[in-house]
Amino acid sequence: MPSTRDSDAVDLADLARHHFTPVLGRYFERSWSHGDGHRLYDTAGKAYLDFANGIAVSALGHRHPAVTAAIHDQVDRLMVPTGAIGYSEPPVALAAELAKTFPEPLDTVMFLNSGSEAIEAALKLARRVTGRPGIIAFRGGFHGRTFGATSVTTSNINYRTGYEPLLPGVYFAPFPAAYPEFAGDGQAASDACLAILRSLLETVIAPASVAAMLIEPVQGEGGYYPAPAEFLQALRAICHEHGILLIADEVQTGFGRTGRMWAFEHAGIVPDVVCLAKAIANGLPLSAIVSSRALQERWGRGAHGSTFGGNPVACAAGLAVLRTIREQRLVENAAARGEELTAGLERIMAEDDRIGDIRGPGLMVGTEFVIDRTSGRPDGATSEALLARCADEGLLVLSCGLAHQVVRWIPPLDVTPAEILEGLEIFADALAGLGHPGEGGP
Numbered sequence: 001m002p003s004t005r006d007s008d009a010v011d012l013a014d015l016a017r018h019h020f021t022p023v024l025g026r027y028f029e030r031s032w033s034h035g036d037g038h039r040l041y042d043t044a045g046k047a048y049l050d051f052a053n054g055i056a057v058s059a060l061g062h063r064h065p066a067v068t069a070a071i072h073d074q075v076d077r078l079m080v081p082t083g084a085i086g087y088s089e090p091p092v093a094l095a096a097e098l099a100k101t102f103p104e105p106l107d108t109v110m111f112l113n114s115g116s117e118a119i120e121a122a123l124k125l126a127r128r129v130t131g132r133p134g135i136i137a138f139r140g141g142f143h144g145r146t147f148g149a150t151s152v153t154t155s156n157i158n159y160r161t162g163y164e165p166l167l168p169g170v171y172f173a174p175f176p177a178a179y180p181e182f183a184g185d186g187q188a189a190s191d192a193c194l195a196i197l198r199s200l201l202e203t204v205i206a207p208a209s210v211a212a213m214l215i216e217p218v219q220g221e222g223g224y225y226p227a228p229a230e231f232l233q234a235l236r237a238i239c240h241e242h243g244i245l246l247i248a249d250e251v252q253t254g255f256g257r258t259g260r261m262w263a264f265e266h267a268g269i270v271p272d273v274v275c276l277a278k279a280i281a282n283g284l285p286l287s288a289i290v291s292s293r294a295l296q297e298r299w300g301r302g303a304h305g306s307t308f309g310g311n312p313v314a315c316a317a318g319l320a321v322l323r324t325i326r327e328q329r330l331v332e333n334a335a336a337r338g339e340e341l342t343a344g345l346e347r348i349m350a351e352d353d354r355i356g357d358i359r360g361p362g363l364m365v366g367t368e369f370v371i372d373r374t375s376g377r378p379d380g381a382t383s384e385a386l387l388a389r390c391a392d393e394g395l396l397v398l399s400c401g402l403a404h405q406v407v408r409w410i411p412p413l414d415v416t417p418a419e420i421l422e423g424l425e426i427f428a429d430a431l432a433g434l435g436h437p438g439e440g441g442p
């Protein structure tokens, strides 16, 4: 394990207060030294069970030996992206390996650098290829911070305020969140939201003017709401009928996170374009869009590009990530450990009415806190206090949702049953330690 460096001994938070941008939001005012396996270490040497993973980025944990070795090897060979001058092995090999994980006809990959850039690329592709202006996105979605991605993001008004006018031609339909409005009934949520979507297409924008519909199969930042399978199937059918491209934002859900390699598989559909990032290189900046070859051929040579996209070092890491997921059967592990996590949380919920809902497939699990179960009114104060207490006790989990009312669990894909139990125990103890409102808890 690496030792704490001398420079770690300086007060990073204090230095940051003077010279580091104040714009970035963060969950904790803690200073980090290094990661090792599933533990993150602060500069004082304290270990934390990391079930946050840089928001679903280090899906294989920290310093994964296969990923680290691949990076070292590639740094010694070639670091510079070669996209503009020809081919190098890591991006081409990673494109081929990624394509194997997708159903037909999704066989062609363009690499970029971030989730937002993948969204930009998908939106540009959709407009250019269809010759149509309209984009339909779903309320509560988070797709990133660049202008195009911001234009389709509605998870928080702070992400949009002051940036108008945003991209024109964007329309929003409701996302079929089954809780609290539909008491967990996915079919009812789906029916209600489809009715509004159909009305949008009848009264606001004609289907023939819509280039794409963009959806997260499980809404991430917005609150860990899975889209019911029937909703995704209906979207697929509507898009098919009208020549609209269906874009799946799998930036957070991809790479086995939901117990399937790609979350759209739960619904048995095949999108036209899939956006990937986060876990793709276990921490190095890399993203991609995947579509059929025919679609990208219609997009046209030179229609889009990126200097850094497909950096060979990031792609070498990506190859090691894919190989590890396959060889260690980590998609299966995510499904099995996810069931244990959900069952454990359900046991805690049975004893604690501050939790209103537990949801999400695989290792993408949200625990929603409510003022009371009858109204389902969100209780961000409890989940925020819980996050802080869990961190004090050595467990990193994050929140999501408009009121930060959902504690989100994003353990590494190779998490063990013992670590799931450990996380649950810390969570339960921290929750008990908060005390109920009116109990005069600590």
Ligand SMILES: Cc1ncc(COP(=O)(O)O)c(C=O)c1O
Binding pocket: 055, 114, 115, 116, 117, 119, 142, 143, 144, 145, 216, 220, 221, 249, 250, 251, 252, 253, 277, 278
């Ligand atoms: C679903 C989803 N899409 C897009 C993005 C944007 O990715 P990035 O921050 O890499 O630009 C995120 C980031 O959290 C995300 O969760």
